[in-house]
Amino acid sequence: MGRVKKNPNRDWVKQRLIGASLCILAVFFLLFLRLMYLQIIKGEEYRRLSKTNCVRLKSIKSSRGLIYDRNHKLLVDNRPAFDLTIVLEDAKPVKETVSRLALFIDEPFEDLMDNIEKAGRSAFYKPVTLMEDISRDQLAIVASHKFDLPGIYIDIEPTRHYIHPKTAAHLLGYLGEINRKELASGKYPNVRTGDSIGRYGVEKSFESFLHGKRGGRQVEVDVNGRIIKILKTVAPVPGNDLHLTLDLDLQRRAEELLGEHDGSVVGIDPNNGDVLVMASAPSFDQNDFIGGISNTKWRALMGDPGRPMNNKAIQAEYPPASTYKIVTAMAGLEEQVIDRTTTFYCPGFYKFGNRRYHCWSKYGHGEINVVDALAQSCDVFFYMTGEKLGVDALAQYAAGSGLGRPTGIRLDHERDGLIPTAAWKKKRFKESWQAGETLSISIGQGFNLVTPLQMAVLIAAVGNGGTVYKPRVVRKITDARGNTIQGVEPEITGGLPVSKKNLELVRQGLFKVVGGNRGTARRIRIQGLTIAGKTGTAQVFSRKAGEKFENEKLIRTLQDHAWFVSYAPAENPQIALAVMIEHGEHGSTTAAPVARALIAAYLGIDLEGENQTQAQTSAGQATETVD
């Protein structure tokens, strides 16, 4: 059995063991001495302390960081809320005290008792929150009856306050109480049970900065629970403030312009990727979430067909429709299937195989080049360009333009969008790519999906000469005293896959969308300002084969989504916008006017006087700009 070992020398082992025994003896003697010290010498004192149970902890909540817009206008702050708490030990007999309180403040006795039950056994000497955020009247009555209400205390807690309810609700986000799982995850070291954390928007993405650190007090209390001595205080550390890139005035204007429509507006500064506007309609009131949203309100929000809880700028995906022609034009020019002089003839349809692919214009655009094809949104021109390119080359340019993947904005739930390739379709549907589908793709219909933010980033890049910025929502983070903790620098994520020369052609086309006399958005022209843009009308697409283009009438009744992407001033853009209006029918009629108003507002142009003269000036301009 076993290996052969040399015989242990037992004396040697004994000697070693005696050493070990002495160590154990010494340590146990030390432990015993300590026990004697605590239980005999200091025993009386500790017995007294334990009898009165007088050392309590009182937590001091930290106030959450504030949120400002780019012009230092306050968007979110904290207001004092008055909470009622109870210390059971001091409130005996508890039921009587609570029922008296229930009478005073006119709240159901059962609800108050429920809160006590919920706190469980750990609650005997710790304050338990009975009711959060009581009204001024309730506060007054509790304060004046405090001698009838032993063990009931009023705590002042800083509470989140959204100054402009519903404004930028999706971007700012809202709070919710932390749950057990999150507490156990260890990701929230400064958060305790009952605290709120960011659940959505920047409140969530920047939670660790905003939260701050709870403080507290070790206090000695008398038999009635009144504090007689503050033993130790740890001051709370307020959260850090966020300075957004958002422009509050522009945001409010955008929301006003969206009005009753469902949809979204994203505005970006093309020179650094700052998100100036991010509006999504319908919206919701973030203040409703404070202290837990009521079931009725939650159900109403979730049941609303307008999906108010979705940030449509990043969470909704739409076919890019004609706005995608920007990508098709870039790809065609770069791959040299077309150049500036190439013209195609548009009779109002393109015959491919035995099927006619229609242009939106029944009568056709005649001989047309790339610049005018963009300006007039000629479908036939782009069918032919796309056909020559093929789906995969087109997909490559779309991906190079930042489509088909998240832009990297620091907000949760951003969708990827979708840029189809032949391989993708094979994998997804186990079917080969049909050449006809390429035609649909090249005018932005078919499987293509983009988010409004992706389109805003793309159009901003076209506007600034080809630089793709990561959209930035926070400019800097400062501590409560205003010292910068962290600056967020503009970040370049890539460049449009197009040469300066070819991009210039695309920009010319986009300028003529508004500036040309046959441009699809010529009606939004503003005197003295150059606007470039692209309209789009996204069919509310059904992927059933037979339903594509023959069923034009049917699709019209499904009410298309309206796109308008734009930047201004065209030569040196200060703002780039993507406007998406769900079921807005035509980009030119519903989406483009929103962009127009926002551009004017941002650049400080007064449209009031402008409107009257618009008709004649646009006619005048038209004659000048037509080639």
Place this chain on the structure above:
Amino acid sequence: MFDRRLIENFDWGFLGIIFMICAVGLLVLYSAVTAGHDGTGIHVLFKKQAIWMGAGFFIIMVSLVVDFREFDTLNLFIYTLCVGLLASTYFFGQVGGGSRRWLVLGVIRMQPSELMKISLIISLASAYSDKVSEEGLGFRNLIKPAVLCFIPFGLIVNQPDLGTGLLLLLIAGSITLFAKVEKKVFFTFAGLGLAVVPLVWFFGLKEYQKGRILTFLDPDRDPLGAGYHIIQSKIAIGSGMLTGKGFLQGTQNALSFLPEQHTDFILSVLAEEWGLLGCSFLILLYFVLLFWGLNIAYGCRNMFGSILAFGVTAMIFWQIFINIGMVMGLMPVVGVPLPLISYGGSSVVTNMVGFGILMNISMRKFTKG
């Protein structure tokens, strides 16, 4: 095959001591989970602990069938298995209390770091048993043990579970000192240790770990967390005085001032309700247990067995010392349970496995092998 001497040498006394400690443990746990708890019936944690203890005794009995010298032969296999389990927490581990230390196998949640302690003791005993000499071990003898020790240490600290990691080092260090090292080796390591401490302090420890050590030195640094726990724990212990407040009469216990009164801080419940007498009784039981363990090490005629017995005894010793020291404010607040008293299946099973090994060696002390 089966030797009658095994039955004759069955260590009833040792088993008796374990039994008594378990009884004390269940009594205190009953109080810790019951007092101030308004649920009816016996608390589920109490039942679970009783089941774990039963399972522990069963494991002891089953393990006695295998000759402890088989562990010598199989040490590398056991070691590899345990390190494998430990490493797998990194991928499949369940997070609890901010660290990834649990593995879920069906209905059982286990901490591989607990089993690792036993496995390391076996491996070190095996590595040292044919190297020991009057002069002590040289540097070259220590390379393999160092590797054996630092692989699991790294994995455990990475979970992160600094308490268990340090415990592992303390056990390994004790075994190495017991096996005796050359004087120059001793002084080199002592010197190195002094030099490394500041390095570890500035580069090795995370903020919260530093905080814990600083809080230990000065509990006032964290009056809302550890400092408050230690103060309340001291009040609980001190208020027990000589004879205690009586079973289920602890007021500090009832008010749940500690989040871990049934695990790490359970001694304060004993001290409050049973006073100095109760605590002294438990400490005496532990004392006898440890001496019994050392006596088993002495009685064994096989060097592997002696070192193994010593190693297991050292493991129990350090847990007792660190836990009691912590609860009384003599040691940092690190999560080390009190053997057989604190609630926790992994801890109970690990300690029981250790006791099984000691009884195993005790039974077979006359076999030289």
